[in-house]
Amino acid sequence: MKINILLFANLKEIAQQSSLQLDVPETAIVSDIIDIVKKEIPDIAPHFKSIMIAVNMIYVENSFKLNNNDEVALIPPASGG
Amino acid sequence: MIYITENILTTNKYTQELSKEFCGSILVFEGITREYTDGQKVTKLEYECYEPMAKIMLEEIEKEIFEKWEIHDIIIAHRIGIVDIGETSLVVSVSSPHRQASFDAIQYVINRLKKDVPIWKKEFFENSASWVNS
Structure with missing residues (x-):
């Protein structure tokens, strides 16, 4: 199934792209996506300690089960205001 | 009402737009860009x-x-894109029958916004730049 990954702020700059599309097994959960992104963009790996994950704009745990065409956003620590 | 905009925030607009029926208090918080970070x-x-x-x-x-x-009413307006020093990046305005509710509500909004809402700030210095908290 297809999963769309969104990157923001420092992550977008490190990856030099604001999104990527992954083709993953139907059984994929959030932590599987994290593992793939770490392999594809190794420079992002150290940042995962502080990244929150939102699926379709809702914060989720790493065990969250994904569905086809889900939008997975990697959210660095907020700093608005 | 929520506004996220690249335009300059005109605080008056967000005060005037508030519904004020039965209210005895309007409180407006304005976050502006600070000229110095850690010196x-x-x-x-x-x-x-x-x-x-x-x-x-x-x-x-x-x-x-x-x-x-x-x-009674609340408006949250956040600017995005480039914001020059001294300009307003955030306006939170609240109307209420009594003032204490507005003070408490504004504190809560700002604390939640800074902690959870996916907005990120990049600071540019004379010879470098970095994303805050990242």
């Missing part, structure tokens, strides 16, 4: 936002405000 001169700021999610979260925060305090 380093900041030349400008840039805000980036995951806009659809930020809007949903700010709407949720608004709902929570109405549940927790007796307030």
